[in-house]
Amino acid sequence: MSPAPDHDAVVIGAGFAGLYMVYRLRQDGFRVLGVEAGDGVGGTWYWNRYPGARCDSESMYYSFSFLPDLEQEWPLEERYPTQPVILRYLQTVAERLDLLKHFVFGARVTSVRFDDQAGHWTVRAGDQLAVTARYVITATGALSAANWPRFPGAGLFEGEQYSTASWPAEPVSLAGQRVGLIGTGSSGVQVLPELARQAQSVTVFQRTAQFVTPARQEPLDPRFVALWKANYQEIRRRTKFTPGGIPIPSPVRSSGELSAAERTALCEEAWRRGGIWFLDGTFSDAVTSQEANAIVAGFVRAKIGEIVTDPATAEKLKPWTHAWGTKRVPVGSDYYETYNRPNVSLVDLRQDPVEEITARGIRTRSGEHPLDVIVYATGFDALTGSIERLRIEGRNGERLEDAWASGPFTYLGLMIPRFPNLFTITGPGSPGVVTNVPVAIEQHVEWIADLLGYAREHGRETIEAEPGAAAEWTAHVQAVANMTLFPTADSWYMGANIPGKPRVFLPYIGGLDVYRHRCDEIAAGGYPGVALSGPAGGLVAVAAPAEVQGTAEAGHDFGLRDRGAGRPVPG
Numbered sequence: 001m002s003p004a005p006d007h008d009a010v011v012i013g014a015g016f017a018g019l020y021m022v023y024r025l026r027q028d029g030f031r032v033l034g035v036e037a038g039d040g041v042g043g044t045w046y047w048n049r050y051p052g053a054r055c056d057s058e059s060m061y062y063s064f065s066f067l068p069d070l071e072q073e074w075p076l077e078e079r080y081p082t083q084p085v086i087l088r089y090l091q092t093v094a095e096r097l098d099l100l101k102h103f104v105f106g107a108r109v110t111s112v113r114f115d116d117q118a119g120h121w122t123v124r125a126g127d128q129l130a131v132t133a134r135y136v137i138t139a140t141g142a143l144s145a146a147n148w149p150r151f152p153g154a155g156l157f158e159g160e161q162y163s164t165a166s167w168p169a170e171p172v173s174l175a176g177q178r179v180g181l182i183g184t185g186s187s188g189v190q191v192l193p194e195l196a197r198q199a200q201s202v203t204v205f206q207r208t209a210q211f212v213t214p215a216r217q218e219p220l221d222p223r224f225v226a227l228w229k230a231n232y233q234e235i236r237r238r239t240k241f242t243p244g245g246i247p248i249p250s251p252v253r254s255s256g257e258l259s260a261a262e263r264t265a266l267c268e269e270a271w272r273r274g275g276i277w278f279l280d281g282t283f284s285d286a287v288t289s290q291e292a293n294a295i296v297a298g299f300v301r302a303k304i305g306e307i308v309t310d311p312a313t314a315e316k317l318k319p320w321t322h323a324w325g326t327k328r329v330p331v332g333s334d335y336y337e338t339y340n341r342p343n344v345s346l347v348d349l350r351q352d353p354v355e356e357i358t359a360r361g362i363r364t365r366s367g368e369h370p371l372d373v374i375v376y377a378t379g380f381d382a383l384t385g386s387i388e389r390l391r392i393e394g395r396n397g398e399r400l401e402d403a404w405a406s407g408p409f410t411y412l413g414l415m416i417p418r419f420p421n422l423f424t425i426t427g428p429g430s431p432g433v434v435t436n437v438p439v440a441i442e443q444h445v446e447w448i449a450d451l452l453g454y455a456r457e458h459g460r461e462t463i464e465a466e467p468g469a470a471a472e473w474t475a476h477v478q479a480v481a482n483m484t485l486f487p488t489a490d491s492w493y494m495g496a497n498i499p500g501k502p503r504v505f506l507p508y509i510g511g512l513d514v515y516r517h518r519c520d521e522i523a524a525g526g527y528p529g530v531a532l533s534g535p536a537g538g539l540v541a542v543a544a545p546a547e548v549q550g551t552a553e554a555g556h557d558f559g560l561r562d563r564g565a566g567r568p569v570p571g
């Protein structure tokens, strides 16, 4: 008989997902170890400490729902929580729930291997750690594997180089410095105004012009906060049954149902309110109809023309390469206004590409830009990157990279055939990154914990997704995306920012409410699509029922067309 594993479960990561997963499994009586590469908890908010880093989800929604006492005590001061506030929140959660002692910090997992004989996993972090566990849960973050583009000569640069995704904890002095900023996605949009305030000059190297939405950051009115807190649990309950994890009314009318004047008035009002109200507040068909999309895109371009005083700069900032909303829409504070400062200049890399990084700066086709500091805001190998970097080997030594060579293959975004007892939180096929992510994380954690409890109750130790169920889910994820304009963009949702990454739509955009319903049905039905086998090897495999199978092929859209599938929301 094989020796019992060291732990029932190893959870990798100590962000929102890892903290809740460890807590929940411990509550359920499992022996759990958390392993985290950073020296503390916080995940995204531990690493992304760049000036201006903050969340685009509003403060009231960006927290756990299962801590009613903490939610009453926690101060809600600004419309959007900043990085230090969220980090403090997660540190407080970890301390309150006494979770720190269940984690090993400063340990980056470098391999995760399934032992077919023993029926358990070995998780290694270099020479630092080697532990065995029946279950492994990746809580490694959909946006945590930083992408460093390889520019020729990067090693030659004699100044300082920073990534927004691993910004130093101690303050970086930029006074009197000539800063180059590469990247204008969400992080680049947040960091630029702060760099411009601090540095002597900032040169922005832009590959893709973005449709930036104004955040309209502001202090929260204490009377509003009091009212909110009086109703917090009811709001949380409703939040769980929304498509994007934020309970704001979805637009009910398509652009075609409105006059030109009504459309403009709607866009103006949504722009005035900012943030999610513009992302999710114009037309019901904004990301499913090219005509509707063109109206929103034209509206934002006109705003850029109004805000940016230099016409040539304004033209470079206007996005034409993708439909509005099909790349993650950055939410900015004074982003376009910052280009009116005399110390900020813009290089359009589509006209004037980077040739090399030199000892003294960045050389583009038009010449050298002398710099003291380069800031990379170049995004992430999203959804799959942090999971594949774990170097996972499943049954018979099969490598996850090989299993996913032509794109990720999952059941519900949570499980992978031939990788038994492995669960992924907010991985590919999950709605996570197109929602207010903590709400999706809570759903995933609870579903996984319930499944582990179910297996234990039924004397089963091995839990594995069935290939047919995973094939159906994977096809369904693509089918839903194909009802929208999302697949038309070269976005990280499509893996397009990483050379060689298969071009498939990675998250599930059918809505968190629809997804939750589906997961609940599967749990209630005794987990069809999941094979459960016992210690004696007895297999309990329940085939997916007809109404769960083949939904994508049948063109069933869960009512998505009526509900504005895949509206862009924070994530």
Ligand SMILES: Cc1cc2nc3c(=O)[nH]c(=O)nc-3n(C[C@H](O)[C@H](O)[C@H](O)COP(=O)(O)OP(=O)(O)OC[C@H]3O[C@@H](n4cnc5c(N)ncnc54)[C@H](O)[C@@H]3O)c2cc1C
Residues within 6 Å of the ligand: 012, 013, 014, 015, 016, 017, 018, 035, 036, 037, 038, 042, 043, 044, 045, 046, 048, 053, 054, 055, 056, 057, 107, 108, 109, 110, 139, 140, 141, 142, 143, 144, 186, 187, 386, 389, 390, 425, 426, 435, 436, 437, 438, 441, 570, 571
């Ligand atoms: C700049 C930025 C802004 C964002 N804004 C929003 C927003 O407005 N709204 C929203 O809902 N979401 C937003 N997100 C997404 C955000 O990532 C999630 O909201 C949430 O924090 C994810 O939590 P997580 O626990 O799943 O992952 P993370 O917070 O990413 O934590 C994953 C952890 O796993 C660890 N890890 C990874 N690989 C290994 C390894 N091999 N070994 C050990 N540890 C490992 C990492 O160190 C990290 O600490 C934003 C993300 C970024 C980067």
